[in-house]
Amino acid sequence: MTFNVYFEDVRVGDEIPPWSRKTDFMNWNRYAAVNDEFVPFHMDDEAGRAAKNEQGAFGMGNLRYAYLVNALRDWIGDEAEIRELGCQYRAINQKHDVLTVTGKVTRKEILEGEHRVHLETNVVNQRGEATCPGHAIVVLPTRDPSAPGSREADRAMRDG
Amino acid sequence: MRACKKADDWMHFWDALGQLRNGDEMSNEDATPPSAEPELSSRESLITQDMHERKGIWAGERLSPPISESDIRKWAIATYWPERPPPIYWDADYAKTTRYEGIIAPPDFNPFAWPIERAHPHLRALGARRGGARTRGMNGGQTDTYGVPMRPGDIIRSRTRLRNWEEREGRLGLTLYTYTETEWTNQQSELVRRRISTGIRYRV
Numbered sequence A: 001m002t003f004n005v006y007f008e009d010v011r012v013g014d015e016i017p018p019w020s021r022k023t024d025f026m027n028w029n030r031y032a033a034v035n036d037e038f039v040p041f042h043m044d045d046e047a048g049r050a051a052k053n054e055q056g057a058f059g060m061g062n063l064r065y066a067y068l069v070n071a072l073r074d075w076i077g078d079e080a081e082i083r084e085l086g087c088q089y090r091a092i093n094q095k096h097d098v099l100t101v102t103g104k105v106t107r108k109e110i111l112e113g114e115h116r117v118h119l120e121t122n123v124v125n126q127r128g129e130a131t132c133p134g135h136a137i138v139v140l141p142t143r144d145p146s147a148p149g150s151r152e153a154d155r156a157m158r159d160g
Numbered sequence B: 001m002r003a004c005k006k007a008d009d010w011m012h013f014w015d016a017l018g019q020l021r022n023g024d025e026m027s028n029e030d031a032t033p034p035s036a037e038p039e040l041s042s043r044e045s046l047i048t049q050d051m052h053e054r055k056g057i058w059a060g061e062r063l064s065p066p067i068s069e070s071d072i073r074k075w076a077i078a079t080y081w082p083e084r085p086p087p088i089y090w091d092a093d094y095a096k097t098t099r100y101e102g103i104i105a106p107p108d109f110n111p112f113a114w115p116i117e118r119a120h121p122h123l124r125a126l127g128a129r130r131g132g133a134r135t136r137g138m139n140g141g142q143t144d145t146y147g148v149p150m151r152p153g154d155i156i157r158s159r160t161r162l163r164n165w166e167e168r169e170g171r172l173g174l175t176l177y178t179y180t181e182t183e184w185t186n187q188q189s190e191l192v193r194r195r196i197s198t199g200i201r202y203r204v
Helices: A025-035 A045-050 A061-076 A151-159 B008-021 B049-054 B069-080 B092-096
Strands: A019-022 A081-087 A098-111 A114-124 A134-139 B059-063 B135-146 B157-170 B173-185 B191-203
Touching: A019 A061, A025 A061, A025 B069, A061 A081, A061 A098, A061 A114, A061 A134, A061 B069, A081 A114, B049 B157
Parallel strands: none
Antiparallel strands: A019 A098, A081 A134, A081 B135, A098 A114, A114 A134, B059 B157, B135 B191, B157 B173, B173 B191
16 A cells, blocks of 8 residues: 555545445444453443433444544555544444544645645544544655655665 | 534543543543533532642553554454455565554554553543532543554553643533643653543533
C-alpha cells in the first residue's frame, strides 16, 4: 500500500472513500478480546436491556474510534501518518448497524515541515445518524522531491 | 446526515464505562445512569478544592508490558474484521521495505490491555473531581495527537494530569467540563500519544 495519496492531489472539499462495517457480536467480541473490554452490556442482550437499551447489547465507542483510524489509514496508505484524531460519542452503536466512516478535507497547510491535511470526520449509521463527529489531521507525502517529508528526502535520510 | 440526540445521555454514560475498561482517563466513582428528568441544578459551582490542588500535576504513572508482534496482529484483525488488515501491522517482510523498516502498531493500539493488577490504582489519580456535590459523569470524547508509532518491543510509559476545566449552563443544568491529559512515551522518551479527554459532570 505504502502511499496512496499525495498532498498536491488533495483539494479542500474532497471526501475520503467511505469505509463501512456491519457490526454485531462478531466484531464486538473480537474487540473485547484484544482490548480486555468485557463489559456485560457490550456482550449480552439481557445486560444491554438492563442498562436501558431496549435493543439489547451495543457496541463500544473505542471500536468506532478504531474505525475512524482504519478509514484514514486505508485512504492515506500505511507510510503516511495520522497526526491527530478527535471525536465525540453521540449515539449508540446498535447490533447489526452498518457504520460508515466519512471524512471531508477542510484545510491544507505546511507546518513544521509536514504537509498536513485537515478533515472533518464522522461515523454515520444506516439511518443517516451522525454517531461520532470529529476531526483529523493527516500528514501526506509531497511530490516536491526537494521538500522535507518527500519520499526522496525520507529515503535519502534513511540511506545516509 | 442528521444528529442523533435521542440516546445521547445513555450513550455517554455507557461509553464512559467503556473507557474505564481501558484503564483510561475517567473516574467511575459515581458514574450512574442519568435519570429521565434530571433535577434542576442550583447555581452552586461543581468545581472543588481538590481540582485546584491537582490541576497540572502529573500523576498515575505506569508502564506497559513490552508490546508483542502478536498483540499488534490480533488488534489489527479485530478492528478490521471481517476484512484483512494492512500488512504494515502483521507482515514483517513487507514492513521492512517501508519507511518504518518494521511492523508498527495501529495508532489506537492499547498496550495497557490485560493488566495483571485489575484494580487500577492510577484511576485514583485520574478522577476529574472529588468532594463537593454528588454528580454523574459522562465521556465527552477525546482528541489524540500522535508522535512516533508504537513498535514490537516498546514499553510505553503513561502519566496523566487534570489540565483545565470550564463550567457552563447546559440542558442538564450547570455542567462541568474537565479536560484531562494523558501522555504516552516510549523507552526513548519519544512522544507516542497525547490524549485530551473531555469529562462531563452534572449534579444529580
